[in-house]
Amino acid sequence: MKVQRLLGITMVLLSQRRVNAQALADKFEVSLRTIYRDLETINTAGIPLVSFTGSDGGYEIMEQFRIDRQIVTFDDLQSILTALKGVQASLDDQEMDGLLTKIKALVAKSEQNQMEEAGETLIIDTNLWHGGGLKDKSILSLLRQSSKNRSVVSFLYTTTEGLGEQREVEPIGIAWKGYAWYLYAYCRLRSDYRTFRLSRLSGLRIHLEHFKNRGVRMEELDARWGNKDGGPVVELLLRFHSRLRMRVEESYGLDNVELQEDGSLLVRASFSINQRMYGMILSYGPDVRVLEPAHVADKIRSLGEQIANQYIEATNEDIR
Numbered sequence: 001m002k003v004q005r006l007l008g009i010t011m012v013l014l015s016q017r018r019v020n021a022q023a024l025a026d027k028f029e030v031s032l033r034t035i036y037r038d039l040e041t042i043n044t045a046g047i048p049l050v051s052f053t054g055s056d057g058g059y060e061i062m063e064q065f066r067i068d069r070q071i072v073t074f075d076d077l078q079s080i081l082t083a084l085k086g087v088q089a090s091l092d093d094q095e096m097d098g099l100l101t102k103i104k105a106l107v108a109k110s111e112q113n114q115m116e117e118a119g120e121t122l123i124i125d126t127n128l129w130h131g132g133g134l135k136d137k138s139i140l141s142l143l144r145q146s147s148k149n150r151s152v153v154s155f156l157y158t159t160t161e162g163l164g165e166q167r168e169v170e171p172i173g174i175a176w177k178g179y180a181w182y183l184y185a186y187c188r189l190r191s192d193y194r195t196f197r198l199s200r201l202s203g204l205r206i207h208l209e210h211f212k213n214r215g216v217r218m219e220e221l222d223a224r225w226g227n228k229d230g231g232p233v234v235e236l237l238l239r240f241h242s243r244l245r246m247r248v249e250e251s252y253g254l255d256n257v258e259l260q261e262d263g264s265l266l267v268r269a270s271f272s273i274n275q276r277m278y279g280m281i282l283s284y285g286p287d288v289r290v291l292e293p294a295h296v297a298d299k300i301r302s303l304g305e306q307i308a309n310q311y312i313e314a315t316n317e318d319i320r
Contacts, residue, residue, distance in 0.1 A: 002038075005028050005030070005038060006038055006041060006042060008028060009024060009028065009035075009038055009039070009042065010042055010047060012024065012027070013042075013047075013049070013059065013060060013061045014061060016060075017060060018052065018056075018057075018058040018059065018060040019058050019059055019060065020057070020058040020059075021035050021036065021039070021058065021059065023058075024059075039059060047061060047065065048061065048062040048065055049061060049062075050062055074111050074114070077103065077111070081100070081103055081104065082122050084103060085100065086125055088100055139198060139201065139204060140174060140181065140198070142204065142206060143171055143174050143183055143198075143204075144173070144174055146171045146206055147171040147172055147173045147174070149210065150170070150210050150211050150212075150213065151171075151206050151207060151208075151209070151210055151211075152168060152169070152170060152207040152210070152211055153168075153169060153171055153185075153204060153205060153206055153207065154166065154167060154168040154169070154203075154204075154205045154207065155167060155169075155196075155201045155202065155203055155204045155205065156201070156202045156203045157196055157200055157201060158200045158202070159200075165189070166189075167187055167188075167189055167196070168187075168188045168207075169183070169185035169186060169187050169188060169194070169196070170185055170186040170188070170211040170214070171183060171184070171185045172184045172185055172186070172193075172216070172217070172218050172221070173218045174198070175195075175218065175222070180197055180198070180199060181197070181198040181199070182195045182196065182197055182198065183195065183196040183198060183201070184218050184221055184222075186211075186214060186216075193216065193221055232272070232273050233270050233271065233272055233273070234270070234271060234272075234273050234277075234293060234296060235268060235269070235270050235292075235293075236267075236268070236269055236270075236271060236281075236290060236292065236293075237266065237267075237268055237290070237291040237292035238266070238267045238268075238269070238281075238288055238289070238290060239260075239264050239265070239266055239267075239288065239289045239291055240264060240265040240266075240267065240284065240287060240288050241264060241265075241286075241287040241288070242262075242263030242264055242265070243287065244265070244284065244287050244288070245259075245263075245265060248265050248267060252267050252269055256268065266291075273296075278299065278300065278303060281296075281300055282300065282303060282304070
């Protein structure tokens with residue numbers, strides 16, 4: 001266990017600029033005294049560590065130190081290549097092609113033959129079999145490059161209500177969330193940070209203007225946003241028919257599904273109150289009932305009546 005912990009600490013130190021001893025103790029669930037002994041052992045083994053005091057203190061590996069490729073195992077490289085192939089298929093980016101080539105160069109000839117004989121055991125691909133994904137993949141590369149160069153971009157954005165709005169934004173980066181690509185950016189129209197679903201962008205323009213870094217990273221925004229759809233959040237209590245068990249468990253997770261004696265399923269989940277939420281509920285047809293809150297149940301009933309009335313009116317017109 002100590003060897004595994006020493007290797008784990010080394011990997012943390014290599015991947016981060018500076019690490020606090022208490023943070024290491026919490027991560028590996030050992031005492032501070034043990035961490036100090038481990039750090040001394042790592043330093044004695046020839047990996048040069050530097051300590052810093054103060055509120056921003058901690059430990060870090062000397063700037064010029066590098067570990068040989070041999071610490072990355074054959075299975076590690078297979079996992080890295082699998083992930084990169086998935087990203088490459090999604091981005092269609094020449095820069096990613098070059099990175100994939102470099103990683104492959106780390107694999108010995110014998111290992112390459114071993115990979116080919118074993119075949120793929122995992123494929124990561126965001127592209128759908130039946131289409132329906134992002135039609136123009138070049139938009140991913142353009143937005144990614146604009147984020148790196150801090151170039152202002154503008155586009156026409158279609159909201160969930162079908163309204164088109166011209167936006168000018170400062171892109172931070174792109175993210176794959178669930179089943180769609182999103183742009184993280186500072187919106188000059190709203191004077192705040194926003195996410196934009198890429199499938200709703202059109203008329204993308206890259207401007208010559210460059211913006212100053214506002215000091216906010218994608219990771220911070222991702223952690224900050226609990227409600228990306230906009231609008232107030234409501235907690236729903238839904239009852240689903242037993243025949244939807246597989247779909248419900250996949251959508252909401254086993255921990256959030258309560259199986260009833262009659263086979264029905266109870267689910268509590270939080271949603272933003274908008275058209276997407278109502279569309280989601282209606283997509284289950286007669287196999288779901290909103291138990292709480294009452295105003296959402298009333299809205300669903302009203303929408304159902306409007307749908308039914310359209311067919312009643314169409315039938316009456318046919319009779320006439």
